[in-house]
Amino acid sequence: MFPAPAFAASGAPTALDAAGQMRALPMDAGPDGFAWRRVAEGLQFRVGGLTKSLLFYGHGLVRVTAHLGEACTTQPSLVVVARARPVAIDVDDAKDRLTLSALGLRVSVDKRSGALAFSGADGRLLLRERDTAPTELKRVDIDGSPTYRLAQTFTLTPDESLYGLGQYNEPYMDYRGREVLMVQTNIGIVVPFMVSTRRWGLLWDVYSKMSFSDGPQGASFRAESAPAGADYYVVAGADMDGVMAGYRTLTGAAPMFPKAAFGLYMSKERYQTQQQLLEVVRRFRAEHIPLDTIVQDWQYWGGEKDGPNGPEWDGQWSGMVWDRERYPDPAAMTRELHTKLHTQLMVSIWPSIGNDTALARELDAKQLRFEPLHWISKKARIYDAFSPEGRRIYFKHVKRGLLDVGVDALWMDGTEVEVGGAAHDPGEVEADIKRLGRNALGDFTRYLNVYSLVTTRGVYEGQRAAGPGGKRALTLTRSAWAGQQRYAALPWSGDTTASWAVLRQQIAGGLNVGMAGLPYWSQDTGGFFVNYAGGERNPAWRELYARWNQFGIFNPVYRIHGTNVEREPYLFKTLDPEVYGSLLGAARLRYQLLPYLYSLAWRSTQEGYIMMRGLAMDFPDQPALRKLDDTYMFGPAFLVQPITRPIFHPELPPPATVPPTQLRTPDGQAGLVLEYFEGMAFEKPASRTVDTVIDHRWPDPPLGSIPPGLASLNNFSARWTGTLTASESGEHEIGVEGDDGFRLWLDDQLVVDDWAVGGARFNSHRLALREGQVLKLRIDYFQAGGGRVLRLAWRTPGQLRTLAAQPKPDPRQATLLPASSDWFDFWTGERHAGGRSVERSYALDEFPLFVRAGAIVPLGPVVEYAGQSPDAPWEIRIYPGADGRFTLYEDDGETYRYERGERATTTLRWDDARRTLHVDARQGHYPGLLTRRTLNVRLMAVPGQAEQARTVDYQGKAVELRFAP
Known part of the structure; x- marks a missing residue:
């Protein structure tokens, strides 16, 4: 079938109400039950009880909404500040599929299920909804307000990786095969925007509890309360930065900080x-x-x-x-x-x-x-x-x-x-x-x-x-x-x-x-x-x-x-x-x-x-780089790999919980007497029992729920009493792991005193014991809030000998360098080919830090605050091996006058083949601009070529610096 003629926006009805919500427009259904209508901002269709809209917000930006005939909200978006705009689109209305093209995107609609597939203007598939039941909506009433429960499922390609969504205290970044509960916490940051290595992004305009999961049935977003129904934006870009730029187009630019x-x-x-x-x-x-x-x-x-x-x-x-x-x-x-x-x-x-x-x-x-x-x-x-x-x-x-x-x-x-x-x-x-x-x-x-x-x-x-x-x-x-x-x-x-x-x-x-x-x-x-x-x-x-x-x-x-x-x-x-x-x-x-x-x-x-x-x-x-979760780029120049393991002071494995065979109550039973008290200073006795394993993560087993006599698992105290018997002769390390305050007495001597609110930590005392020696033991503990841990632990002489014999950590650190270029070790200047792992030891004042070939890195003086020595020379480091470009930016550093044009930029361009640095003419001006600055240019050394240095008195006019071959 030939493409239908382009539909201009003029004369087409708008699909948006005053709050930016989708309204369902009348449409005539075809013989297959599928109906569609052109709207000023895109297209709206109905299938299987769902009304879905495709609205364009700019190049590579399309919004998708779906509801069961109406949205359950009149509130405008809290997130998106861009507005859908009238757009001319090409529509191809085939038997089983409707395809529309506009603003760098091609969207295909399956007439049987309403499933959408998004491609670039070149036809390359970006993202597609699951073929069957991609959008699942259920009308519910929450706190007297109508809304929808939502599940939206996509089918991904096997070779893509997913990132974004915020911070969830995991050591991984790629969400393929993962599940994420999206609820804000003290140490969790939820941001409902995801990006793919296929150069698309997905922004959800839903504010309730959500989850994301990726598994055999597809990648699904679920929302507890989505009053507009499904409401998401697909963001396409030529590269990953283009996707980020599209997100900011939708949600607003980040203003300059001081x-x-x-x-x-x-x-x-x-x-x-x-x-x-x-x-x-x-x-x-x-x-x-x-x-x-x-x-x-x-x-x-x-x-x-x-x-x-x-x-x-x-x-x-x-x-x-x-x-x-x-x-x-x-x-x-x-x-x-x-x-x-x-x-x-x-x-x-x-x-x-x-x-x-x-x-x-x-x-x-x-x-x-x-x-x-x-x-x-x-x-x-x-x-x-x-x-x-x-x-x-x-x-x-x-x-x-x-x-x-x-x-x-x-x-x-x-x-x-x-x-x-x-x-x-x-x-x-x-x-x-x-x-x-x-x-x-x-x-x-x-x-x-x-x-x-x-x-x-x-x-x-x-x-x-x-x-x-x-x-x-x-x-x-x-x-x-x-x-x-x-x-x-x-x-x-x-x-x-x-x-x-x-x-x-x-x-x-x-x-x-x-x-x-x-x-x-x-x-x-x-x-x-x-x-x-x-x-x-x-x-x-x-x-x-x-x-x-x-x-x-x-x-x-x-x-x-x-x-x-x-x-x-x-x-x-x-x-x-x-x-x-x-x-x-x-x-x-x-x-x-x-x-x-x-x-x-x-x-x-x-x-x-x-x-x-x-x-x-x-x-x-x-x-090979997609799952490197401890290495990243900082700007265009630096590859950073923080060291995330001890080298000079290795941490010991946790001590073992004292086995119940070594504990006795005052009357000879296995274990210790455990007394609970209301209040953090033993104010009111709550209950008493015999505790055989002194290892608690309340409210987890072995205690299960709240201990008898306590109103809650906050603001209580506890005391353990009995004896401990040494299992062998030699030096022992005996201590307590606790969250909040704890004290330990051995033979009536206070040997551990850590009586303060804090997270779980181990504090201990060392002493020599004979096999079978019996010590009187007492532990006091208080719990304020948060984590709830108490454990009696030790290291026996045999365990301490085993620890002492362990080899020291390997001081070498390996870094996998991306294959796209050569890389310079920032500390030594040594050049390495990309695509391989390099390894060396680092002192405490160094760590893996590499600079990409072709990078131009401007460095200021060592100062004690940002505004000190504003007229000091800058060092411009050039790392040869590829062409490079960097734009220097300056303004007054404090006000919003940059928004009205009071700012200046200077572009530096490195031509590697001609070994020439072009310092372009300065663009712009602001009150207080330093009109001349000394630039100390360093061309970093490579094998067979020594480092070269030149100095320029830059006064805002274009300068060209040639370096010896």
Whole structure:
């Protein structure tokens, strides 16, 4: 059959109502029951009770909706800011199939099932729905609102890999053959955008609990509440960056962050006074350690009511008011930070608001707080960020209490949104959020995952009201959603626990956040919870911290944060000089990279680029690279492989649980006497039993559910008593693994005292025993919230001898180099052919870092803050072996004037065959532009050719530099 003539948009009805929802238009059914109609934005058809629409939003961008005759919502999208547009399409109406072509896409419709297949303009298949029952919808009623339950299934090709969707604390990136539960948590980030190595992306505009699974029956998305029915966007691109650019076209560009945002953020839980915070920054400056932002975490707040021990934290929670005693003059503090110490201030705020605050009273007057209490407070409740009025009131107090005294950036904690204490468990988080009831837009089943998007919208729009010349916004948030990048909000990965395994997971997770379309991401360098005995005095954690910091400098945003240990770099100067050298060297390298980083930030804003890139972004057709989850590109130049295992301080395998044969109760029974108490200080006896195996992961077996007499598995204490018998003679290591506080007595001597809230860790005592020697034993334990672990463990003399005889870790690290080019070792300058693995040992201040042949890398001076020495020379490194190109970007670094053209770019082009660097004429101008700069150009050495160097006084006019052959 010949193609039907192109249908122009003029005269065709629109399929969109005022809210952007699809409305079903009348159509005449054919003899096969299939009916279709041209609409201004694309095409609509009906088959088997389903009404489906195909609407075009731009080149390579098509929206698919499907419902049972009508959408169950009148709300416009919270995510997509682009609008469908009238388009001319070619339609081929064949017997069994309808095919339409427009804007670089070809979509085929199976008339029997309504299944869609998407191809590029060249006919190459991108993505297709399953042939039978691709869209499964069921009408349901949730909390009085009609909606659909949805399952949408696709058939994938065997040779493609899938990435994105956010961060789920797994050591893998590729979702082929995987299943993902998409519920926000403290340490989980949900972003419903997926990309394929076949150069397509899929964005779901659904906000409820979802899941993705890939198996023999296909790749399926399921949603608990999808009021519009199926509603997804296919994004096609010539390459992976084209797919990312399409996502930003749909959901909005990421505005530029301040230049200082790309320096170091120093943070802890928490600086407790104005004086302490200032002293930390003064020490950084005295030690000449780079720093751009100091962070004030929670509980700086105060208010009208003071208790006997200071402010009543519950009632003043996140009221945007400083405690007068501990922070007597926050405006003076920020002035000193800005003018004397050249440092920015970020401050933590929460969506939970204490009852005894002016903010709470103003919100309550409009009924804009939810009823359930926040877990950490008896007097704090979550505000309704779905309400424009709620956002306006919230921002008014943020501005008055924080921004107006000089705070530079906001840290919005708990935005998943956290209500209860079990913030790591998706099921409990889901239940907590649903208990909030209804918000200004509807029920929380429908809007489960999207709180972070709406609350960051409020603070961004409030700050942007200052106009195009205003100060740039930046918000750090513990959660994210599609489109959040347009509100200058970046997620971090939440309250992680320090371990080598978690470091490995952070790499994969951060890369998948980027490949879900969000250009900026961060994490707590060193792990938030540090459950190493001795904290910073433990050499095993210090090695982990040094390696984690090397990963941190190759994050889009570089932050050090956490609890349990001290981690300001200067503290290690005498404690561990080798670690100090590693921390300092890494921070200085980060600051040298500022010209490179800031230029990539502009690409993120202008082009939809991401700087932290899974290898599939640049090498999608090299299958050997697709499952490398610990190696990535950072911009176009650097291949980064953080070291994710101990080399100098190997970690021991966990000690064995003490067997029940070695334990006796005071009256001679096997095991120990176990007593439970309500309260964390043994306040009220609850129950008593004999415990044979001292290994508990409440509420898992062997205890099953909540122990007898306890109201819950939070805020209880327990005591074990009896005796322990040595199984052999020699030195024993005896200890306790616990989450929260524990103590161990042996023969009435306190040998382990770790009485503090914290994650699971092992703390022990060594002593020599004779075979058969009996020791009196007692364990005390308290549980606050979160993880619940208690285990009595030991290493016998034989086990200790076995450990001592184990070989030391292999210090060599292997790196697989992509086959597309040659690569230079950044530290040694050695050149390696791509497509093979290279291996060598790395000292604590080095790690696998390679530069692609053809890369042009601009480096600035070693500075202590981003704005220091603005007129210093820049070093331009050229890594020969291929042609290269890099565009330098400059603006004032602080305002939005770049949006009205006040910016400048300079393109550098390397012609490898002619060994010539072209420095093009500068494009653009802004007030304060440095009109001339010294460029020290280094052509890196290759075998048979020594390094060459040239110096240029660049004044904005085109320059050509030729190097000797």
